[in-house]
Amino acid sequence: MAQETFTIEGLPTPRLEAWKYTNLRALGQIEFLTTPDSPSLDQAPSLVSNSAARLVFVNGHLNEALSEVAGGMIEITKDGFVLRVAAGVEVDQPVEVVFVGGISDAAVTYAPRMRIDLEDNSRATVLEYHIGLGDGVYFSNGETKINVGQGAKLNHIKVQAEGSEAYHLSNVHAQVARDGGYEACTLSIGAKLSRNDINVRLEGEGASCGLNGPTLIRGSQHCDNTTIVDHLVPHTACSEVFKGVLDDKARSVFQGKIVVHKDAQKTDGRQHCKTLLLSDDAEVNAKPELEIYADDVKCAHGATVGEIDETALFYLRSRGVPEKRARSLLIESFLGEALENIEADDISVVLADMISSWLSEEN
């Protein structure tokens, strides 16, 4: 079906409302190819030292030597994996999934297919790490299907640090059952062009989701976060905090839609997009949308765009903090809120460190 649509329509163009701000024309002009197997790699990049399992994909293929598939939770498939956590099981350590790209001369494409299934009352943390180890052109086109069972909870952290010439598109479809929780945090710092499409359906009473996204881009990078949260039944909640820091001519897009269906009374929906522009040429397109068919709901949305607070900057400097460090402190504190739903402290420290090092690369 999708194949047929694609054959007829091709890549989406800005004429489609959902793609108005993200143009894939440059992507469409590149002849990508898939590689038959995984090139060898001495060492796998990794963000955490302790993990329940680690899967390393290079150019889209599982590198078995570098992977540790343990515990019978994971089944490797043609283009990805299925992670299934049995009812009542709490997986303490994160499952880390690493996608390495950018190491080939040819323009490689891969389409990771992931399925995460949390049965009732289970818990797990999945850490996705997309890393470009070279300057090559490549295209990661991922799709993740997530099922959060009753009373289950998934912490889904994604670090997108693709190479400078990379294209990164990803689609997440999550459905959350009664009293289940889906907490996602997507840190975007890499890729030439990236888009994270996150679609969540809150299907059972008491279901909730948190979608956060710190985005730090510069140069001519483009990053699009597009979310749709469907509240289908009463007493569901969602909270979205997308924060962007944009330098040079970088451009970010936020399209966030909250749909409160007719029966979804007592919905609590909150959505915020806040952007800090570090240069006059940076640009953000923010489009928060509420579509409400129930009459007893609490929904709030907002988008703000600003610059570094000069008064706060002077205050810090007047206390001896050098200007560059003062700027970093203010930016880190601005982004802090977007890291708050990461439950594992060691992972939030890793993300905070990545943010610090991004800031120290600043000219």
Add this chain to the structure above:
Amino acid sequence: MLEIKNLHATVDGKEILKGIDLSINAGEVHAIMGPNGSGKSTLSYVLAGRDGYEVTKGDVIYKGKDLLDLAPEDRAAEGIFLAFQYPVEIPGVPNTTFLKEAVNAVRKYRGEDPYDAMQFVKMVRAKTKELGINDDMLKRAVNVGFSGGEKKRNEILQMAMLEPSLAVMDETDSGLDIDALKVVADGVNLLRSPDRAMLMITHYQRLLDYIVPDYVHVLAHGKIQRSGGKELALELEENGYADYAEVAA
């Protein structure tokens, strides 16, 4: 310690300071009093190096260095401290992080080793105890949700941590009730020392009952109109600034 010579400064192209001369020695406490709009806060911002306050003429020599050549952070490291009239709120930055960043940045500038977490906590606890400040204030984000009194106490704490040579107190008494004023004044008095100078900027004489200055200067229309001892403050209290109004005309 500080020598201000014929200082002229503009804000948004408008001349606010029109030739200030002032000399402060170590150990002295000077008060600058003046009506609203006389240039008091402008003087304090010029000394701290705030953007937008442009010096068009004159010199400021601090410990033999040309102060106006230094960035605000370097002035702080050289020992200048400005207590803000309106301390700035910084959401998301815990007060203790802020203090540690500041103290260690200044130590680094002075060629000293930074404090590690333990040393820092020990030092800050000693200071809060000495100043009668609740440690709870350290955990909260810088000045966010602080009462007027807490904000001013936080300024005094920062000053105590940074141990400046020259403290400029911009309207430290504004927005304080009498109890808070006493706490703040006690903190300032604790920091008085023979090698430290202070410049109190105030509209009212009230503060000077608690922090007794050695010299009082009247600033009006961008110039120091008169200088004297602490009795000058009492005279101003009685007569107001009416005597200085006609100078403008």
